[in-house]
Amino acid sequence: xxxxxxxxxxxxxxxxxxxxxxxxxxxxxxxxxxxxxxxxxxxxxxxxxxxxxxxxxxxxxxxxxxxxxxxxxxxxxxxxxxxxxxxxxxxxxx
Amino acid sequence: xxxxxxxxxxxxxxxxxxxxxxxxxxxxxxxxxxxxxxxxxxxxxxxxxxxxxxxxxxxxxxxxxxxxxxxxxxxxxxxxxxxxxxxxxxxxxxxxxxxxxxxxxxxxxxxxxxxxxxxxxxxxxxxxxxxxxxxxxxxxxxxxxxxxxxxxxxxxxxxxxxxxxxxxxxxxxxxxxxxxxxxxxxxxxxxxxxxxxxxxxxxxxxxxxxxxxxxxxxxxxxxxxxxxxxxxxxxxxxxxxxxxxxxxxxxxxxxxxxxxxxxxxxxxxxxxxxxxxxxxxxxxxxxxxxxxxxxxxxxxxxxxxxxxxxxxxxxxxxxxxxxxxxxxxxxxxxxxxxxxxxxxxxxxxxxxxxxxxxxxxxxxxxxxxxxxxxxxxxxxxxxxxxxxxxxxxxxxxxxxxxxxxxxxxxxxxxxxxxxxxxxxxxxxxxxxxxxxxxxxxxxxxxxxxxxxxxxxxxxxxxxxxxxxxxxxxxxxxxxxxxxxxxxxx
Numbered sequence: 001x002x003x004x005x006x007x008x009x010x011x012x013x014x015x016x017x018x019x020x021x022x023x024x025x026x027x028x029x030x031x032x033x034x035x036x037x038x039x040x041x042x043x044x045x046x047x048x049x050x051x052x053x054x055x056x057x058x059x060x061x062x063x064x065x066x067x068x069x070x071x072x073x074x075x076x077x078x079x080x081x082x083x084x085x086x087x088x089x090x091x092x093x094x
Numbered sequence: 095x096x097x098x099x100x101x102x103x104x105x106x107x108x109x110x111x112x113x114x115x116x117x118x119x120x121x122x123x124x125x126x127x128x129x130x131x132x133x134x135x136x137x138x139x140x141x142x143x144x145x146x147x148x149x150x151x152x153x154x155x156x157x158x159x160x161x162x163x164x165x166x167x168x169x170x171x172x173x174x175x176x177x178x179x180x181x182x183x184x185x186x187x188x189x190x191x192x193x194x195x196x197x198x199x200x201x202x203x204x205x206x207x208x209x210x211x212x213x214x215x216x217x218x219x220x221x222x223x224x225x226x227x228x229x230x231x232x233x234x235x236x237x238x239x240x241x242x243x244x245x246x247x248x249x250x251x252x253x254x255x256x257x258x259x260x261x262x263x264x265x266x267x268x269x270x271x272x273x274x275x276x277x278x279x280x281x282x283x284x285x286x287x288x289x290x291x292x293x294x295x296x297x298x299x300x301x302x303x304x305x306x307x308x309x310x311x312x313x314x315x316x317x318x319x320x321x322x323x324x325x326x327x328x329x330x331x332x333x334x335x336x337x338x339x340x341x342x343x344x345x346x347x348x349x350x351x352x353x354x355x356x357x358x359x360x361x362x363x364x365x366x367x368x369x370x371x372x373x374x375x376x377x378x379x380x381x382x383x384x385x386x387x388x389x390x391x392x393x394x395x396x397x398x399x400x401x402x403x404x405x406x407x408x409x410x411x412x413x414x415x416x417x418x419x420x421x422x423x424x425x426x427x428x429x430x431x432x433x434x435x436x437x438x439x440x441x442x443x444x445x446x447x448x449x450x451x452x453x454x455x456x457x458x459x460x461x462x463x464x465x466x467x468x469x470x471x472x473x474x475x476x477x478x479x480x481x482x483x484x485x486x487x488x489x490x491x492x493x494x495x496x497x498x499x500x501x502x503x504x505x506x507x508x509x510x511x512x513x514x515x516x517x518x519x520x521x522x523x524x525x526x527x528x529x530x531x532x533x534x535x536x537x538x539x540x541x542x543x544x545x546x547x548x549x550x551x552x553x554x555x556x557x558x559x560x561x562x563x564x565x566x567x568x569x570x571x572x573x574x575x576x577x578x579x580x581x582x583x
Contacts, residue, residue, distance in 0.1 A: 010372075014181070014372055014374065016183055053176055053377030053379075053383075054377075054379075054382060054383060056382070058382045059174075059382050059383045059384070059385045060382065060383075060384065060385050061151060061152065061381075061382050062151070062152050062153070062154035062157075063125070063151040063152065063153055063154065064153075064154060064155075065118045065119050065120050065153050065154065065155035065156075066119070066120060066125060067119050067120045067125055067126070067127045068120070068124075068125025068126070068139075069125075070126045070127065070136065070137045070138055070139050071138055071139050071140075071143075073133070073134075073135050073136050076135050076138045076143060076247070077135060079145075082242075084244065086133070086134045086135065086244075087134050087135065087234065087244035087245055087246055088135070088185075088244070088245040088246075088247070089242045089243070089244055089245075090185040090242065090243050090245060091241065091242065091243070092235075092236050092240070092241050092242060092243050093184075093185055093233060093235065093243040
């Protein structure tokens with residue numbers, strides 16, 4: 001089933017993206033093509049192949065439960081648009 | 095409220111999702127310390143702040159802790175599990191997604207048995223899944239008039255396991271019993287300190303009602319923001335009542351998410367904008383698959399801490415105490431540990447369990463104190479009990495001594511010697527006092543000898559009074575009887 005403009009608008013709103021009419025047109029065209037390409041891949045016979053979400057062989061990359069120094073607060077806050085010196089400040093949520 | 099349900103002909107169907115904070119030193123995907131109450135935003139790094147280019151690395155201990163829980167509740171460990179991104183926007187989630195597990199969680203199935211009041215039989219609550227995930231930060235919502243929400247990311251990335259039940263719970267009381275049991279298991283496993291006030295356990299509840307006997311489920315509502323076991327119980331009772339009223343007045347239950355307001359004791363529906371969840375889960379590309387080998391699993395199994403029931407059964411065998419005592423003593427891990435530490439220095443299991451259950455727990459409850467690190471150590475209790483057992487002080491005096499221990503933190507030995515409380519077990523001394531008391535009570539003695547045997551107790555009372563309660567009661571009885579028998583001849 002081809003992707004619709006409504007689908008794109010819904011995804012855009014979930015991702016908090018605002019699309020102009022022109023952008024919507026272009027993205028729709030691109031996505032229809034990308035998805036039809038994926039549909040071709042889906043025709044490949046995958047009998048006997050374990051589903052995987054990864055293409056690298058590595059597994060179980062762990063770190064031990066050891067505390068490392070955190071960032072000094074000034075540094076942690078330094079990229080924030082707004083702070084009060086202790087907290088990140090964002091527009092009122094509730 | 096459960097009664098009104100039966101009358102109205104409906105039964106509740108409840109499922110609980112509990113988030114338990116794992117008691118590791120560091121966060122799940124970075125080395126920041128896990129600490130409650132640290133200065134805001136002092137425990138963050140590029141990983142938990144979601145800065146571009148930062149990559150998560152899984153804390154091995156969180157996996158071990160999750161495995162302990164799955165084994166403890168007889169669940170199935172998925173030998174290859176996958177982390178997933180749960181996408182949503184909220185200011186306390188800096189990456190724009192939470193790393194969680196979705197279709198391939200580390201644990202599935204299992205069960206927890208809860209007691210049914212007044213019955214010996216237990217009810218089994220089946221579990222659906224257990225998965226690992228990270229916590230979000232903490233939003234401090236504005237006081238009235240302010241235009242800002244403040245965000246603290248210290249909690250962001252703190253390890254959690256989410257434990258989800260099947261809808262097997264039928265009443266608020268059962269939900270409460272389940273949570274108590276769950277907390278007990280988590281504590282005994284040493285994987286979560288389960289301190290509610292620090293938010294170590296948080297609960298969401300799904301609830302629907304249906305006419306009794308019907309197997310089809312009604313539409314459910316979800317209640318969030320349940321931060322105490324009592325809140326869960328109250329919120330469920332509130333929502334059951336609400337749903338019954340809606341159905342009885344011919345309405346229909348609309349599926350929705352509610353927030354529990356503990357202050358006003360009501361559940362309010364969240365605005366639809368907040369609940370329009372479409373998380374678009376997909377496998378987390380920054381983390382490789384989590385593979386649990388048989389060897390690893392066996393290692394966790396071999397070192398699994400003793401669970402409450404097993405420990406209680408051992409207490410019965412090892413310390414020769416009744417099942418009731420063993421159950422009380424294994425209600426919390428701290429209490430069980432405390433008892434065992436007392437028993438390392440004392441020989442009479444029942445005497446120790448009596449003392450702990452009556453005297454010690456009474457004081458702990460009155461003072462609302464924590465047993466762990468309480469100023470009266472198990473060694474101090476053992477010393478006191480040994481004084482009683484050896485006959486140095488009577489049980490009655492021991493209570494006074496204990497009271498002073500509570501007030502002053504002094505040891506029993508110090509108190510006994512400074513107050514001269516040692517019990518009199520010296521025959522000759524007791525004989526002297528008996529002679530004196532009998533001499534002073536000539537009339538009573540005559541009455542006794544003429545057959546009024548009940549005066550015996552009066553003599554004992556006088557003797558104890560004369561010795562300030564310190565005479566060994568057993569010896570007093572024995573010697574007094576001998577003396578009176580002698581006079582009667």
